[in-house]
Amino acid sequence: MGIAEFFQHLMNGLTLGGIYALIALGYTMVYGILKFINFAHGDILMIGAYIGLFVFDMLRGDSPLGTWTFISFFIAMLVSMVSCGLLGMGIERIAYKPLRRATRLAPLLSAIGVSFILSNSAAWMFGTQSRKFNYPFDNTSINIGGVVITPHQILILVVSLVMMISLKIFVDKTRMGKAMRATSLDQDTAMLMGINVNRVISMTFAIGSALAAVGGILIALDFKVYSSMGTMIGLKAFVAAVVGGIGNISGAMFGGILLGLLETFGVAVLGIPTGLKDTIAFGVLIIILLVKPEGLFGKVEKEKV
Amino acid sequence: MINFFLLILIYSGIYALMAIGQNIITGYGGMLSLCQAGFFAIGSYTTAILATKLGWSFWATLPAAAILSALFGLLIGLPTLRLKGDYLAIATLGFGEIVRNVLNNWDSLTNGPMGIQKIPMPDLFGFVINPYRKYAFLVMVILFVVIAYLLFQRLARSRMGRALAAVREDEIAAQSMGINITKYKVYAFVLGASVAGIAGSLQAVFSLSVTPGTYTFMVSVMVLCMVVLGGMGNFKAAILGTFIIQLISYFPQLTGLSSVIPPQFKQILFGLILVVMMIWRPQGLLGREERTYGGSTERKGGKR
Numbered sequence: 001m002g003i004a005e006f007f008q009h010l011m012n013g014l015t016l017g018g019i020y021a022l023i024a025l026g027y028t029m030v031y032g033i034l035k036f037i038n039f040a041h042g043d044i045l046m047i048g049a050y051i052g053l054f055v056f057d058m059l060r061g062d063s064p065l066g067t068w069t070f071i072s073f074f075i076a077m078l079v080s081m082v083s084c085g086l087l088g089m090g091i092e093r094i095a096y097k098p099l100r101r102a103t104r105l106a107p108l109l110s111a112i113g114v115s116f117i118l119s120n121s122a123a124w125m126f127g128t129q130s131r132k133f134n135y136p137f138d139n140t141s142i143n144i145g146g147v148v149i150t151p152h153q154i155l156i157l158v159v160s161l162v163m164m165i166s167l168k169i170f171v172d173k174t175r176m177g178k179a180m181r182a183t184s185l186d187q188d189t190a191m192l193m194g195i196n197v198n199r200v201i202s203m204t205f206a207i208g209s210a211l212a213a214v215g216g217i218l219i220a221l222d223f224k225v226y227s228s229m230g231t232m233i234g235l236k237a238f239v240a241a242v243v244g245g246i247g248n249i250s251g252a253m254f255g256g257i258l259l260g261l262l263e264t265f266g267v268a269v270l271g272i273p274t275g276l277k278d279t280i281a282f283g284v285l286i287i288i289l290l291v292k293p294e295g296l297f298g299k300v301e302k303e304k305v
Numbered sequence: 306m307i308n309f310f311l312l313i314l315i316y317s318g319i320y321a322l323m324a325i326g327q328n329i330i331t332g333y334g335g336m337l338s339l340c341q342a343g344f345f346a347i348g349s350y351t352t353a354i355l356a357t358k359l360g361w362s363f364w365a366t367l368p369a370a371a372i373l374s375a376l377f378g379l380l381i382g383l384p385t386l387r388l389k390g391d392y393l394a395i396a397t398l399g400f401g402e403i404v405r406n407v408l409n410n411w412d413s414l415t416n417g418p419m420g421i422q423k424i425p426m427p428d429l430f431g432f433v434i435n436p437y438r439k440y441a442f443l444v445m446v447i448l449f450v451v452i453a454y455l456l457f458q459r460l461a462r463s464r465m466g467r468a469l470a471a472v473r474e475d476e477i478a479a480q481s482m483g484i485n486i487t488k489y490k491v492y493a494f495v496l497g498a499s500v501a502g503i504a505g506s507l508q509a510v511f512s513l514s515v516t517p518g519t520y521t522f523m524v525s526v527m528v529l530c531m532v533v534l535g536g537m538g539n540f541k542a543a544i545l546g547t548f549i550i551q552l553i554s555y556f557p558q559l560t561g562l563s564s565v566i567p568p569q570f571k572q573i574l575f576g577l578i579l580v581v582m583m584i585w586r587p588q589g590l591l592g593r594e595e596r597t598y599g600g601s602t603e604r605k606g607g608k609r
Contacts, residue, residue: 037391098584106583108337108394109533113579116526120572231522232402238395278406282399289392290384 004146009268010261015153017260018160022215023237024244024252025167026208032184032247033204036104039111040091041212042234043118044084046227048213049220050126052080053133065138073136077217081210088209089202097198123227130224133217156218163214164253167207171249176203184247236281243288245298254297259284309558311439315511317551318446322504324531324543325453326497331529332537332593333461334493335473336386337394340401341528344374344498346408346520348505353421353515354414363427367506374502375495382494387487401525408517420516427510436511446507450544453500458540460496461594469493470538523572527554530575533582536589545591550575 023045030038059072095114099106141150171177182190183200191197219233240259244251259281266272266280288295323341330338348370355361355369377400385396408415415421426435427445434441460466468489471479480486509515527550535546554571557563582589 037395039394095580095584102583102587103335104391105331105335105337105537106587108391109529110580110583112339112526112529113576113583116576116579117573118576120569120576124567124569124573235395235399235402242392242395276406276410279403282396282403285396285399286384289396293392 002146005268007147009264011147011149011153013261013264014257015156015260016264017240017257018156019215019219019256020233020237020240020259021253021256022160022163022211022218023233024240024256025164025249026212027238027241028244028246028249028252029180029204029208031241032249033180033187033201034096034100034107036096036107037111037238038096038205038208039108039234040114040118041208042230042232042237043115043122044088044091044209044230045212045216045219045234046122046225046230047087047118047216048080048084048209049133049216049225049229050122051083052076052213052217053131053220053225055079056133056136060134060136065136069136077214080213080217084213085206085210088205088212092202092205097201119227119230126227128227130226130229132224133220135221152221155221159214159218163211167211168249170207176200180204232278236278239281239285242285242295245295248295248297251295251297255295308439309555311443313551313555313559315439315443315446317548318443318450319504319507319511320528320531320551321450321544321547322453322507323501323528324535324547325450325457325540326500326504327528327532328497328537328540328543329457329461329469329493330497332532332539332543333466333469333473334490335469336490336494337391338397338494338497339394339522339525339529340381340397340404341497341501342520342522342524343397343401343404344378344501345505345508345524346404346515346517347374347377348502349509349515349520350408350415350421350505351502352506352509353424356425356509357421357423360425363425363506363510367503370502370506371499372502374505375499378495378498379491382491382498386490386494398522398525401520401522405517405520408520415517418517420514420518422514424509424513424515426513436513442511449503449507453503454540454544457496457500461540465489465492526575526579530578532589534578534589536591536593538593539589539591540594542589542591542594546589 023041026041026044027038030036030041053076056073056076059075060069063069091114095110096107099110135152137151137155139150139152141148143149171180179190179195179200180203182193182195183197187197190200215233215237216230220229223229236259237256240255241252242255243258244253244255246252262284263277263280267274267277272280323345326344327338327341330336351370351373352363352366355366356363361369381396381400385393409418411417426433428434432441434445436442461469468479468484471482471484472486472489476486508519512519531546531550532543533546534549535542535544552559553574557566557570
């Protein structure tokens with residue numbers, strides 16, 4: 001493999017990984033605080049992609065590619081983030097909040113139910129055929145020293161980097177972020193310290209869902225928008241979260257990028273057939289669970305009796 | 306119309322087998338498995354391939370289907386069951402999808418998306434039980450369900466059932482009482498898988514053809530829904546839940562409203578059932594089967 005080819009795969013892997021990381025953050029944040037897997041996360045991503053698509057098409061109208069399409073793309077993304085944030089909060093309020101003190105199985109089952117409701121409602125309302133998300137810019141690839149980069153890839157890298165850095169700053173530096181970290185450490189103690197745990201949980205769902213919406217829109221530009229698009233991406237993002245150590249925000253970012261690189265290089269270098277690309281993620285999951293179940297950056301949690 | 310009812314009953318029977326398997330895994334073991342469809346598929350394809358390519362009779366393929374499903378259950382269960390419950394859900398979800406992926410792509414063995422047609426019909430001492438003789442087929446399916454019900458019911462009341470219940474309620478306490486938690490979890494998982502394999506076998510000879518499209522994630526969720534609706538940890542309830550869910554899923558055709566009701570109606574309803582049941586009636590319609598020990602003083606035989 002030449003150096004140019006290597007950088008090509010690196011670029012492809014990084015962009016794919018950036019999207020996985022954005023989605024993995026939602027899983028990991030919810031798991032960190034509520035200790036359960038939000039199965040509906042992948043479907044929120046799908047709803048986000050649909051909302052983005054509709055708003056973008058409405059704003060864009062027939063105008064040619066240019067500044068306006070680019071601006072309307074970002075407006076669409078913002079609208080989609082806000083709506084998905086509200087959707088995530090609503091779902092938490094209706095389907096998960098009553099189950100906070102229930103058995104471990106209850107919220108998981110409820111989440112599967114929500115996931116089913118979302119994906120099938122989307123199929124019912126928006127039809128089963130996939131829709132194309134038009135590029136808001138000229139997506140002609142640029143050739144830099146033999147490495148082909150599309151503007152879309154640059155967009156993915158920039159957007160996911162901005163999102164991740166702002167999230168990191170939010171969690172590390174702000175009051176709300178501090179409250180989140182406290183809630184994740186010990187919910188009851190956090191409550192005793194005067195933290196409004198309900199608000200923190202709502203906020204966590206809102207942020208996670210908003211990030212999922214961004215991930216959904218970014219991935220929809222390459223693969224179309226359809227009602228079951230969230231399932232596979234959601235699963236892989238979950239694997240990324242586990243790889244990085246579920247509950248750990250930097251871990252999820254790293255895990256997402258690592259998984260993206262593994263998938264690209266697995267196909268390119270190891271010669272894994274493209275049809276079995278999806279199984280790479282599960283192979284990684286099984287190996288991680290066997291060798292290091294707490295993930296690369298996770299803490300080993302002692303179970304208290 | 307009567308034929309349609311028979312069809313619903315037969316499918317209820319086939320799904321009831323899967324629900325019984327799901328119940329031992331989820332209801333008794335407290336493990337969330339999402340790949341009954343995968344084991345169902347493995348059972349179906351085992352029967353289909355052995356019967357069409359090697360000419361085995363249905364009765365010979367049946368144990369093969371059960372054993373192969375059980376083996377896959379062991380394969381997926383051993384690494385994941387040592388861990389916390391949530392990982393199992395994802396790993397099994399992935400496994401179910403991989404099974405379908407492989408069936409879709411392994412053209413030489415499974416004939417890809419086209420599936421396998423012309424599966425020979427089962428016969429019993431010269432009496433062919435074909436899908437056109439719905440009564441005979443129904444009797445056969447009911448027999449399977451009754452046998453599975455009795456076996457699993459006995460099992461649940463045995464040492465293993467008690468061990469599983471203990472593991473479900475509190476793993477650490479169970480472990481400190483000397484219960485090998487991984488062992489019992491794997492047992493339950495493998496048994497649940499094998500009975501789903503048998504259900505798959507029956508499905509193959511009922512529809513006489515198998516295609517990968519039959520074994521979607523939807524099927525797994527449907528089976529889960531049956532157990533949750535009826536009541537986790539109760540085999541009668543699982544069978545009741547199966548019947549209700551089957552009635553719901555054929556409701557549009559039953560009432561002749563299939564042109565009015567969108568095809569996604571039943572899936573949305575299944576999702577609603579899961580959420581609503583968890584919030585308002587987590588124990589299901591019938592509730593868990595609780596057994597009291599030593600409550601009765603009317604014990605026969607022997608003095609105290």
